[in-house]
Amino acid sequence: MAVDERKLEEARKPGFGLGLLKGMAVTLKHLFKHNTVIQYPDEKQDLPARTRGVIALKEENCTVCMLCGRECPDWCIYIDSHKETLAPKREGGRPRKRNVLDRFAIDYALCMYCGICVEVCPYDALFWSREFEYAEYDIRQLTHEKEKLSDWMATVLPPPPLEEGAELPGAPAETATAAGAAGAGSAQRPSSPAQDTAVEERPQQAAKTPEAAAASAPPEALASESQRSAGEVQPTGAGAAQAPTEQKSEAAVGDTTTAEPQQEIGAAGEQSDAVKSGSERTPSKPERKEAEAAAEPQGAGGSRGGEEPQAVYERVLQEQRDRGSSPQVAEARAKVARVKAERGLRSAVAPAPAAKPVPSAPQQTRPSEPESSGAPEASGPEPEPGPVAPTEEEATPAAQSEAEEATPAEQPQEEGTSPESPEAGASAAPQTSAEDPEAVYERVLAEEKAKGSSDAVATGRAKAARVRAQKGTKGPGG
Amino acid sequence: MPEIALTAWQILIVKVLVILMVVPMGAIVGGYAEHKVMAHLQHRLGPMYPGGFHGWATTLADGIKFLYKEDIIPDAADKRVFSLAPAAIMVPIIMIYLVIPMDESLVIEDLDVGIFYLLAISSVSTIGVLMAGWSSANKYALIGALRSAAQLIAYELPVVLSAAAVAMLAGSLSLVDIVRAQDWMFILWPPGLGLALFLVFVTGAIAEMTRVPFDMPIAESEIITGPFTEYTGMRYIFSHMFAEMGHLIAFGGIGATLFLGGFQPIVPWEPLEVIPGIVWFLLKTFFMIFLFLWIRPTFPRVREDQLQKFAWKFLIPLSLVLILLTGAWVLYV
Numbered sequence: 188m189a190v191d192e193r194k195l196e197e198a199r200k201p202g203f204g205l206g207l208l209k210g211m212a213v214t215l216k217h218l219f220k221h222n223t224v225i226q227y228p229d230e231k232q233d234l235p236a237r238t239r240g241v242i243a244l245k246e247e248n249c250t251v252c253m254l255c256g257r258e259c260p261d262w263c264i265y266i267d268s269h270k271e272t273l274a275p276k277r278e279g280g281r282p283r284k285r286n287v288l289d290r291f292a293i294d295y296a297l298c299m300y301c302g303i304c305v306e307v308c309p310y311d312a313l314f315w316s317r318e319f320e321y322a323e324y325d326i327r328q329l330t331h332e333k334e335k336l337s338d339w340m341a342t343v344l345p346p347p348p349l350e351e352g353a354e355l356p357g358a359p360a361e362t363a364t365a366a367g368a369a370g371a372g373s374a375q376r377p378s379s380p381a382q383d384t385a386v387e388e389r390p391q392q393a394a395k396t397p398e399a400a401a402a403s404a405p406p407e408a409l410a411s412e413s414q415r416s417a418g419e420v421q422p423t424g425a426g427a428a429q430a431p432t433e434q435k436s437e438a439a440v441g442d443t444t445t446a447e448p449q450q451e452i453g454a455a456g457e458q459s460d461a462v463k464s465g466s467e468r469t470p471s472k473p474e475r476k477e478a479e480a481a482a483e484p485q486g487a488g489g490s491r492g493g494e495e496p497q498a499v500y501e502r503v504l505q506e507q508r509d510r511g512s513s514p515q516v517a518e519a520r521a522k523v524a525r526v527k528a529e530r531g532l533r534s535a536v537a538p539a540p541a542a543k544p545v546p547s548a549p550q551q552t553r554p555s556e557p558e559s560s561g562a563p564e565a566s567g568p569e570p571e572p573g574p575v576a577p578t579e580e581e582a583t584p585a586a587q588s589e590a591e592e593a594t595p596a597e598q599p600q601e602e603g604t605s606p607e608s609p610e611a612g613a614s615a616a617p618q619t620s621a622e623d624p625e626a627v628y629e630r631v632l633a634e635e636k637a638k639g640s641s642d643a644v645a646t647g648r649a650k651a652a653r654v655r656a657q658k659g660t661k662g663p664g665g
Numbered sequence: 666m667p668e669i670a671l672t673a674w675q676i677l678i679v680k681v682l683v684i685l686m687v688v689p690m691g692a693i694v695g696g697y698a699e700h701k702v703m704a705h706l707q708h709r710l711g712p713m714y715p716g717g718f719h720g721w722a723t724t725l726a727d728g729i730k731f732l733y734k735e736d737i738i739p740d741a742a743d744k745r746v747f748s749l750a751p752a753a754i755m756v757p758i759i760m761i762y763l764v765i766p767m768d769e770s771l772v773i774e775d776l777d778v779g780i781f782y783l784l785a786i787s788s789v790s791t792i793g794v795l796m797a798g799w800s801s802a803n804k805y806a807l808i809g810a811l812r813s814a815a816q817l818i819a820y821e822l823p824v825v826l827s828a829a830a831v832a833m834l835a836g837s838l839s840l841v842d843i844v845r846a847q848d849w850m851f852i853l854w855p856p857g858l859g860l861a862l863f864l865v866f867v868t869g870a871i872a873e874m875t876r877v878p879f880d881m882p883i884a885e886s887e888i889i890t891g892p893f894t895e896y897t898g899m900r901y902i903f904s905h906m907f908a909e910m911g912h913l914i915a916f917g918g919i920g921a922t923l924f925l926g927g928f929q930p931i932v933p934w935e936p937l938e939v940i941p942g943i944v945w946f947l948l949k950t951f952f953m954i955f956l957f958l959w960i961r962p963t964f965p966r967v968r969e970d971q972l973q974k975f976a977w978k979f980l981i982p983l984s985l986v987l988i989l990l991t992g993a994w995v996l997y998v
Contacts, residue, residue: 207964218706224710
């Protein structure tokens with residue numbers, strides 16, 4: 188206070204009326220400054236991407252979970268839906284129930300633009316758009332029904348790029364690994380960490396699975412066996428691919444640099460190795476590298492199929508200590524690894540049935556350039572384990588996830604399509620509703636990354652694809 | 666060029682028409698200038714649409730709008746006084762223009778007592794303001810009118826005293842003679858003293874015009890345009906808009922005449938004599954008007970008691986001192 192008064196005194200000192208002159212100088216300066224006024228209806232400001240203009244609805248992403256409506260402080264979201272019973276996916280299965288959105292309306296006369304609904308939506312069905320010119324003469328017109336809300340989707344911008352050094356959404360190294368190891372049900376992006384873990388696992392896997400791989404066992408048995416051996420990391424990828432194509436894959440993998448040590452061991456090991464080599468050949472994704480670098484210890488602990496959880500715990504603990512982690516961190520990571528291992532044992536068997544190896548998927552026509560074929564079509568369902576070995580090319584993350592898509596439902600179609608047209612097969616793949624949502628997620632993610640999309644965009648699109656796959660709908664965004 | 670012979674009556678009609686044109690046209694142009702200058706001083710654009718080019722027709726459209734507005738006289742109002750007040754405000758303002766010399770010979774009436782007439786007539790419009798405020802039967806209007814009268818009494822003195830000092834310097838009450846006496850503008854010579862007189866004059870003039878920062882009588886945020894609260898349509902234009910702009914231009918002209926050398930060049934230098942006197946006069950008037958417009962968006966409104974204190978405790982003693990100094994200058998320099 189005293190300081191302020193002294194300052195005021197100082198300011199008053201120079202002389203009577205000088206302050207007035209200073210003020211006049213300020214306004215005069217403004218008279219000659221360049222005017223920055225934007226003449227609104229004629230010129231429009233380029234609003235930032237996060238502008239809260241209007242809320243757009245991506246209808247096909249909406250699962251009628253009602254979270255938005257419940258969280259809305261103004262209760263301005265109206266949702267009506269009914270349940271629909273769908274035929275069982277498989278013969279003898281249970282009929283599935285699905286929510287069908289009948290009405291989704293936002294009353295913008297009530298809305299206070301808090302954005303909670305957008306935040307809370309777990310399926311990315313609500314987005315902010317920058318449009319704001321939707322004033323109406325009639326207040327009732329301000330209630331936008333789902334058609335209108337869907338129309339706003341066209342105006343939604345992709346999210347702005349993350350800031351320098353920002354934590355990647357959903358995939359910081361640790362959590363990504365955890366998610367990858369936690370199993371197919373996880374919503375994280377498991378592809379890259381999964382590969383890491385696969386690499387880590389090699390010795391153990393090799394030890395456990397030679398019989399499974401070498402023997403041309405019945406497909407189911409083989410699949411489940413390899414499933415277990417590979418852990419849930421690549422539940423179907425390794426299992427599905429290896430059975431009929433053992434020698435070929437061996438040969439194919441043979442010419443990759445990292446594959447040599449594993450030549451003599453089982454196909455499962457090779458398979459994961461192929462994956463590894465493929466992923467190594469695409470080092471341009473920073474995220475991947477990051478995950479690779481940071482996730483190893485956890486990954487190693489996380490998903491060793493046959494390992495006892497307690498053993499995993501001990502091993503990870505030791506690793507962490509070796510790395511110089513603090514005791515608390517080491518212990519925590521070891522515990523995480525143990526939990527993951529436990530879950531892995533339980534869940535490893537579950538996805539097996541879906542991983543029936545393909546009897547004879549035509550593989551010869553596969554284009555042989557891998558990452559450059561990052562185009563969605565090229566990395567479609569080709570990597571399906573055919574008689575021909577999956578070469579290292581398709582052992583990209585995409586390919587790996589593709590392998591998971593070798594679900595029974597898809598197979599007939601695959602066979603039916605011309606072997607010479609991979610695109611046909613590829614385009615068929617996303618439409619087949621039997622594709623596992625998680626696999627779709629990984630595939631789309633890999634595709635987006637290959638296309639060079641930013642991480643945020645890639646994740647967003649992958650999520651959307653997963654949701655579409657879950658709902659069995661096909662979105663406009665592809 | 667043939668001589669155009671006009672009878673005295675014809676000349677009178679022309680003069681009256683000219684004067685009657687000056688105020689509304691000045692109000693339209695000045696109003697637009699005020700909009701734009703104020704806007705740019707505040708880093709805005711001001712009106713941009715009416716008329717197409719930078720909103721040149723804004724004030725014209727305003728005027729037409731006011732023409733079509735309903736003329737309302739409140740029930741409780743003293744109707745005759747209420748309707749006469751705008752005329753009582755406007756006529757003295759128009760009459761100020763009678764004596765302002767725009768060029769050596771371009772003056773409607775070169776009165777011998779020009780400056781005396783000027784100061785007398787410029788205060789008369791306050792009677793109209795009082796009439797308006799009193800007859801409106803409205804508390805805000807009454808408060809505004811009384812404030813206006815009090816302000817006029819307080820600030821008329823500095824204006825009169827500084828104008829008297831100018832008359833002393835020029836040795837004449839005729840405005841044309843005062844201009845002729847300014848080989849060097851009075852604002853420059855006598856040094857310092859002239860500038861001080863000018864500042865006193867400007868301060869007093871702003872207060873007399875009830876412009877910001879001395880616009881307490883018509884403070885829209887507390888007494889809703891004061892005496893003009895109840896006025897609508899054309900009466901409002903005449904009593905407030907035209908009066909304000911007419912006052913502004915008149916005081917611009919008076920300031921230019923008394924302190925800036927009127928139709929004389931800014932410095933006594935031969936080549937500058939080529940430029941006609943009316944150009945000099947208009948340039949100086951525009952400068953004065955710009956000064957008034959410049960002050961308006963710069964300063965906040967002064968409180969009523971501060972306003973009175975400033976006049977009685979500072980400005981009037983100061984102008985008395987300046988009169989003394991001027992007398993000394995005239996006697997001994």
